[in-house]
Amino acid sequence: MKSQDVRSTYLRFFEDKKHSIVPSAPMVLKDDPTLMFVNSGMAPFKEYFLGNAKPKNTRLTDSQKCLRVSGKHNDLEEVGYDTYHHTLFEMLGNWSFGDYFKKEAIAWAWELLIDVYKIDPDILYVTVFEGSNDGDALEMDQEAYDLWKEIIPEDRILMGDKKDNFWEMGDQGPCGPCSEIHVDIRTPEEKVLVSGKDLVNQDHPQVVEIWNLVFMQYNRKANGSLEVLPNKHIDTGMGFERLCMVLQDVKSNYDTDVFTPIIREIETITDTEYGKDAEIDIAIRVISDHVRAVAFSIADGQLPSNTGAGYVIRRILRRAIRYGFTFLDKKEPFIYRLVSVLSKKMGDAFPEIKSQRQLIENVIKEEETSFLRTLDQGLVLLDRIIETTKGKEVSGDKAFQLYDTYGFPIDLTALILSEKGLELDEKGFNEELQKQKQRSRAASEMSTEDWIILIEDAVEEFVGYDHLEAQVKLTRYRKVTSKKEGEMYQLVFNLTPFYAEGGGQVGDKGYLEDAKGDVVYILDTKKENNVIIHFSKNLPSNLNAAFTAAVDTKQRSRTECNHTATHLLHQGLREVLGLHVEQKGSAVHSKYLRFDFSHFSKVTPEQLRDVEDFVNARIEGKLDLEEHRSVPMEKALEQGAVALFGEKYGDTVRTIRFGQSMELCGGTHVKNTADIWHFKIVSEGAVASGIRRIEAITNDAVKDFYSENNRAFFEMKDLLNNAKKPVKALESLKDENTALKKQIESLLKDKAKNLKGELANELTEINGIQFLAKKIDLDASGIKDVAFELGSKHKNLFLLFATAEADKAMLTCYISKELVKERNLNAGQVVRELGKLIQGGGGGQPFFATAGGKNPAGIEQALYQAKNYIQ
Template identity: 35%
Template sequence: MADGSTWSSTKVRQTFLEFFESKGHTIVPSSSVVPFDDPTLLQTDMLTNDFSFCNAGMNQFKPIFLGTIGKTDPMAKLKRATDTQKCIRAGGKHNDLDDVGKDSYHHTFFEMLGNWSFGDYFKKEAIEWSWELLTKVYGLDASRLYCSYFEGDPAMGLEPDLEAKQLWMAVGVPEDHIIPGNMKDNFWEMGDQGPCGPCSEIHYDKIGGRNAAALVNQDDPMVVEIWNNVFIQFDRQADKSLKSLPAKHVDTGMGFERLVSALQNTSSNYATDVFTPLFKKIQEVAGARPYTDKYGKDDVDGIDTAYRVVADHLRLLSFAISDGAAPNNIGRGYVVRRVLRRGARYARKYFKVEIGSFFSSLLPALVEQMGEQFPDLKQKQADIVEILDEEEVAFAITLDRGEKQFEKYAAAAIKAGENKLSGAEVWRLYDTFGFSTDLTQLMAEERGLTIDENEVEIAKEKAREASKAVKDAVQTFPKLNVHQIAELENEIKIPRPDAEPKYLKGDTKSKVQLIFTKDGFLKSSKDLSPKAPFGLILDKTNFYAESGGQVADTGRVIIDGTAEFRVLDVQEYAGYVVHNGYLEYGDLSAGDEVICEYDELRRHPIRSNHTGTHILNHSLREVLGDDINQKGSLVDADKLRFDFSYKTGVTLSQIAIIEDLSNRYIQQNLKTYTKDVDLGLAKQIEGVRAVFGETYPDPVRVVSIGVEVDELLENPKNPEWRKVSVEFCGGTHVDQTGIIKDLVIVEESGIAKGIRRIVAYTGEGAKNAQRDAKLFKEKLDRISAMDYGDEKAAAVKAAAVELDRLSISTLTKEELRKTFLGIQKLVVEEQKKRQKAESSTALTAVQKHFEQEENKDRKFYVGHLPISANAKAISDVMTYYKTKDKARSVYVFAGSKDDAVMHGVYVGTDLASKGVTAEEWTTAVSTVIGGKTGGKEPSRQGAGAEPAKLEEAVAKAEEWIAEKLKALSI
């Protein structure tokens, strides 16, 4: 038996890689857990949480297995490889989320150790090395290991993999430790079509001293699969049949955490040093009792389960965010968000900690443990902290209320003798409080309740269908006119609301004043039709009303469990704020106490973009001069758009300086200061920016970045203030500029005479633009290194379209465009050279035919030219005979039966005078090879739709003209 004390997790990983390196394998770094370039690993159904990350070690090698890897790809020459791959299984086909914490061996994030053969070695070496590493190097007790092999499937025409069985016996595995397995357990397929083959698993018995063969693949926590050797030897066809592959591959994957558990002689993966450093940090931060590795009913207080969930989720969150999967409501980002919320709820319920910075306080322990093997974790630590904290704070706002509402639903269900929550209730918990279905499921299980996912799906669809029409009606919400404003002020005597809370974070308690519809004011919504759009007037609001270029907030006005008003738009009229939207459920009346909840996760990037706009405005003046004046702006969650006066276009070198100045300002992490100031005094501040011609309130709100407003006012004419961004502004802003992260200018253009426009991204948008630019640069490098051919020409054509659509830094785009044009120029030159050569080859082939003694008097030529499917070469041959040798006729084919076929005919004057037409001839050929032809007599040209029938088509062309000439007695 291995000595567990000698096998630290770091040593286990390093030993694996070094072992296979000694066997001629190249150590390959782990790919990102976010496979941006693999659409097969991303689905988009939010309700079913069907989203995928990189979930197996083989993902980055798929192009090799599929035969689609470019010749110049760095991995194209690999014959043997080994790695430890970061994997996430928390959505999609492979989803271990529900099992995490409940058992000893499931994880949403894990490492997959692997060794690979690409058409090199096969079963014998894979099996021998597996056994050598486990028993000789790691020293595992051979009597505890069990190996499986594919038992065959007659229905699929598959024989048992007796070769694998014999190979296991050859290395010394007793026959009673070798178990046959079915298609589910022992046959691996990449998808419905493509590479596949039998696999051979290795299972480990954690107890020993017995024959545990009967427990293999029975979900026994003491007999677990640790390694799987896949022998890729077939290609699944569209008709489900199997063809043998010309090159056979080996694809293996060993669960790192499970291997460490075996080597450290623990009954649980969580009792190893993969997790114990994280548990110690959790204990330190939460002040909890120590971890004791109890499960199920033995974990009486649930704290051990919470330890496991929090540690597992910390790993997923940190690696997902470091690889670019920021939390949001779409795709992979939603997986990250729901995992964080699930973990946060466990942390608060069982560890009694405040939510807001819990996960980020644990991060240093993870970085210390895994930062060396995965350096991105260390390099992006600050970004991970910021994103984790932002998400926790946003969830903390609704967590209390959501749990209280859940308890109301649960209590009502239990009182009514029901054993489940209704689908409508589950959907409402998601829609209102951000509780994902699996989180509600977890809470329901704690109360002995169930949920019906079909009911949830029905509730979701009903809610979406009902709200679809009103969401399209944002522009049709009624607006307060001058008479209605006077009515509010003088007759109804409704005071203007307190709107100061819009500058604060968090919810605001308020009171309903009136309902506003196109027909006037109402005291209650009860008489309105369901989902009818209307406006809500409150006595206090934290919603930002559209103004100053900043878009309005969205969110909810709620009476928990009683009513929910969905806010789609917010407008201000002479100080009266109207929240436009519709009721999701319930009713609202004047006097109702409500909670105002704007969408913080939407407002966060808006703040960054608005402060970024101020910094950009300042940089523009610094670079382009004092004549720069703002002419308009738009600030939303995706971007900032800034219009300004300038007589000429902004040069690329100027854009570079503007962007650099802006980012240097941002990177100083300066504090943002605001204060309401007497308008006359505020105007005296040196360099203060304002929109020319706009009327400002008195007092006016001054926003200063980096210097306190009071300090500005002590000596408003100080010339130093010109170096500071100071503006009159009523918008929302970040507390410190570091939150913005980066500013990337993606567009500069003229929109009118003397008016220019800049569009820029900040924060996550800027990061995504930088990532997209990096990925495209790598693509250009690969294209550039490709040998010339159809594949490279097609890649260049596709890249041209992609480059035009890329929304990236203007500067980077220009650099990439220059690189691309250089590649394109070389391809065009090669194409011209190739075209000229193929046209010459084609014409020479036809001419040589007519030069032969026996063909000198022939009136026509039919033949397959020794060139690619080159339409221009065919056209050149036809043109030659049309202009230089008009009497003769030619019907030529080009291409390959395995690829594509072009064909064309010119009917010379000799045959044309006898009534032969190009249309008749090509029509006869098209009945064989398919496709259409076109052109004017005496020539036609086309592409064959069925290249496999090339030879048959050539024969048909000859046969048709022979029969035609015979009928004409020629």
């Protein structure tokens, strides 16, 4: 069965069981601080499990893109070395939110596997939670056991401990026992030697888990205790790639048609053959896996970068590049060429990979080019480390610096050292790595207490589109402590006018005030799993009081101006540059806006002016806001609303229109474009290949901008003696300055020419060496010219020149190449040692080097000691 059919069969099966098919959510999470990426099928539905929102249908099914490369669920280092772990994988899932439970989940799982997919029941094992004797004191899942023994022999039902058969989304939150279904695809001969039940959960490549049925019935609290959930849920996840392995009767996920087209392309590009050499096979598996993870992340809006989720994506891609560089001998970009195959294979199921193909290719190619340069630089630096290493072991500290500062892979360092007969101090390296991890953990360490519930079953409502002030009640709160922020409180109200950070727009600030006039300041507002959370340094003195919640109106107004301007900017860019322009990210603050967009060349000054004029024309046009809430998604798109890749939209959406600009947007906006006052672009540049960034300002910030420029203009006029035409006066000064510089250069050349003769006459012979150490009055360029000119006319020459200016000193050493070779003299060593006398340092080549310092008083001593090198 082809992989496309495996996926569609699963979805159709559960659609027949009254499940709604939902599309895969973007992998990059926007409102869950506990996760960078969707790492399991249930992650996009946390708000339903937590009771923070209600799904349109209590039964859902999907194929969810997942990424496991950080945190608790991290499979990165296994990828490539075994045949069944992946960074990116698809999780086929069926979900029940307070609807059916264990009986239906188990019966339907068996029906699908046996009756629909036609898997031989004799190769399947199931596991059931055996209970625990720890603090939770959980009993065995007898209900699941009894259900399973009705459909499978009891000797194929295995007991599993908490590690394998009790699923938790994290340190806190919904959890419960689970039943895993494992498959044994070994040969009959192998099965005779060892029973499959002895290999379940033992990391055997042909005895693997394919489906996990999680029975969500508890909630894990911050203090570690469990409480029973009011509603019981089903959360199942089946590994799509592993299922394809079983149904296509192969022994490895990489032998399925999910991967074989990519592997064939790698073989063609690298002139290698998969299946012949273990190291090459690992490299090919790494690359074929990682290109999927990186491509889908870029399609979902996450570009490689140096921080956060972007750093993780860059790390995955660099791992792939490194394996190609080391084991496939690819010293030029090639991974980007695999995207076309990936697009053809998965573009129908995931259209974003097809529509974003050009961008993905460009970004990957640029990253490859950049990292290959880094590898080249690292090789040079490693050579220097090897040259200066005494003995057979390279220190872990130096290897860590190479890894940490330049991104040079440690395993590549170890490989090169072994080829040169050296060893790596792995213990020292690991100690440095652990220190760095501890510093990183300490910086981000945070503890979150349980929610204190003040009002049971309270429903939260956002009223901030219509009101900036509201009477509210505190429904729950919790304390959060972090090293960075200290002690903070998170507050939730029955309703709120505060906009929570989202869609690029910052969260509102403001205050709470009770009837007595006591004030608590709201420092930020964010959304977590569909709950609007307000951050404060203090709790109200009376938690049960009624409060006036008031938004900082000035900040909100400025932010709204910038948010509306991003919509107009998006429209203007598409109008001026073309319809290929798509938003790739935005940041809307009260002081400025930042807008990232797809475009494959620098935006010219003329085009920027046209875009700026386009936006300002809409501001001057005084366009009213047309807002529509709870519009069916399909209808909004039919009406021409622009949706953004990487955003998660519900069944109903909010549309924002200003004239011809219409977008899906949950942010806040001005009532009329005239409120923006004016729009000004302050910068434009590249973020990544094919991604440009514009930063701009509006309203008060533009007024400040022009006021500052106006002040600077009059200061300039004053310096120009109030010239009536200051631009012309500046041009005249510029021309005059250029002419004077040429005169000075000419004079310096004449001075240097005259000086050469004088200096030649001052040369003295010491031990067969023509020597001169002297303080002279020339710039660095002139000194170099003089030194090389004298060197061309005199053999066995040793020169040390010094210059001084205010609190700066410079030494220049020239040594004839004959002396460098015959007498083992080194100009770089000379200036490094003598540079200490002027409180500085430097270096260079053996025949020419310079040093700078901040102590001109040391020049005389340096000149005096120069003789020591030749006497």
